[in-house]
Amino acid sequence: MRIVTANELQNWLTNGQVLEQDSRGPKVVRLDNGNFLKIFHSRKALLSRWRPKARRFARNAERLQALGIPTPEVLECCWLEQQRATSVCLYSPLQGVPLDSIFSEQREQFDRDLPNFVAFIRQLHRKGIYFRSLHLGNVLKLPNGGFGLIDFLDLSFKGAPLSRNLIKRNFAHLRNYLERRQVENFPWSRLTECYERGLSEEA
Template sequence: MRIVSAQQLEEWLGNGRVLEKDGRGPKVVALNDGHFLKIFHTRRHPLLARLQPAARRFSCNAGQLAQRGIRTPQVIETFWLDRQSGLSGCLYHPLPGISVEQLYRQTPQQIDELLPALADFIRHLHERGVYFRSLHLGNIIRMPDGQFGLIDILDLRCRQGALSAWQVRRNLAHLRRYLERRKLTDFPLDALYELYRHPAHSQASSTVLTASSKSK
């Protein structure tokens, strides 16, 4: 990976719009050319961060998701921002759409229509061996064509076969804890679980909802 100069980074930060940051600084920046800059702050030892740069893991995860037919940001380039400390970054094409969490906060009464498709999407991930420890409503994007995709995919592992029952339970439990932290305990999570466990029910619900929407 090339090393980005301090001047280039300053230019990106100065001209871009910071979308996400924490106590360590900007994390995601929207650039004027439509690309996003993602900065991977790390608490790992610098040696480990240099051996396994977060930007490269992010890019590899994006590639593995694409191979499985799962939409995610398209990485353009990975680079070092400070190789000595292990600070890396990347440029990527953002995934168009809005997060499921944003949709729910804006129009909670419409979430029931999305539940069958959302359950199918999560099941699709698990059947294709995607274990996303940070799976939550803020990282699932509803795109303009009605499909779902994933963002913020650093904390993700892909395996050859489907996830085990234990991994599925752990992943779904993480989703429940996330809703509790975000004070979204009124989200119909139990209904989502039921649709996840019974695909035929999910498809039937989707058909009923589609027919209902067409009749209006």
């Protein structure tokens, strides 16, 4: 992993658009060339140096793509010069619209897409993908009508279809997200019914 100089980072921040940040600074930046910069801050410097989050993000992208799940294309993983425990990824964005935008702006379209979204979740579970950060902002509807994932650092591969317990926990994460965001009128019953019906049809 190469080292990004302070000047290079400042140039990216000056000419790009910060899309997401927290108390530690920018987290996601759209660069002027259309690529994205994702910055992985860490409070555990030694662990971050040994297992950089940027590299884990890139490996997750590769494994998801190998399993047929669309993701952004990672171009490079780097360290920041003045923050040696902070790793970054440069990636080409996945083209699509986040489901939270469709839900809030095109509710009828979201309702039509719901069975296919549920089928996508079942696909993840069948492939042994446990995505703890599964929520509407991390799933894109693609131009071809399919779905893809973004922001998938918090993800693990189980090597076998998820157990009922893990499925239940995964849906609990999604429901907690909806409650924290105070999402109103989400068709939760229909979502779980579609999921169970799909399981019965596959049996």
